[in-house]
Amino acid sequence: MILKILLPLLLICFCSIISASEGPHKRWYTEEQVAQGAPLFAKFCAECHGKQAASTPEWRKQDAEGYYPPPPLNGTAHTWHHQLPLLQRTIQEGGVKFGGKMPSFAEKLTAAETDAIIAWFQSLWSEKIYNTWSGQGISRVQQPAFMDKLPR
Numbered sequence: 036m037i038l039k040i041l042l043p044l045l046l047i048c049f050c051s052i053i054s055a056s057e058g059p060h061k062r063w064y065t066e067e068q069v070a071q072g073a074p075l076f077a078k079f080c081a082e083c084h085g086k087q088a089a090s091t092p093e094w095r096k097q098d099a100e101g102y103y104p105p106p107p108l109n110g111t112a113h114t115w116h117h118q119l120p121l122l123q124r125t126i127q128e129g130g131v132k133f134g135g136k137m138p139s140f141a142e143k144l145t146a147a148e149t150d151a152i153i154a155w156f157q158s159l160w161s162e163k164i165y166n167t168w169s170g171q172g173i174s175r176v177q178q179p180a181f182m183d184k185l186p187r
């Protein structure tokens with residue numbers, strides 16, 4: 036009985052690992068989200084992070100007061116180290132709480148709008164960066180929910 040349920044699940048997992056490691060990786064967002072995110076980014080984020088999210092090449096240099104400049108979000112800085120929930124939180128809560136300078140957007144952007152903005156800047160990421168971000172080709176948002184409960 037258990038096998039009857041487990042076997043197809045394992046098969047699905049296995050197949051998605053195989054397909055994920057080949058060719059362009061399917062991304063978690065839709066084209067609609069990217070299109071929705073573009074004007075929102077231009078309105079709320081571009082003044083600091085740059086129109087194409089490229090910010091400044093000097094993003095690793097602290098200013099005289101010890102603050103870091105807004106990093107590029109286009110895949111060239113370290114944004115790809117952060118999983119989706121952390122990206123969502125950074126945008127919603129801002130960086131002030133953590134000793135940074137980025138304002139909170141909790142009052143200005145809904146969760147869906149925040150996701151659309153992330154979709155837009157991730158659409159600038161290369162396949163390689165995106166796949167590294169999504170963890171050996173398997174995005175956490177695409178993992179079947181039960182995988183979160185498995186011991187690592």
Ligand code: HEC
Nearest residue numbers: 079080083104105106113114125126130131135136137152
């Ligand atoms: C007033 C300038 C400013 C605005 C506006 C701003 N940011 Fe930021 N952002 C920063 C700074 C500065 C940092 C570096 C951390 C800190 O100081 O809080 C940062 C950090 C981040 C990070 C973390 C990046 C990483 O690699 O760790 C993300 C993601 C981010 N911003 C996204 C956004 C998005 C999306 C918007 C628009 C909704 C936005 N920011 C608007 C200044 C800004």
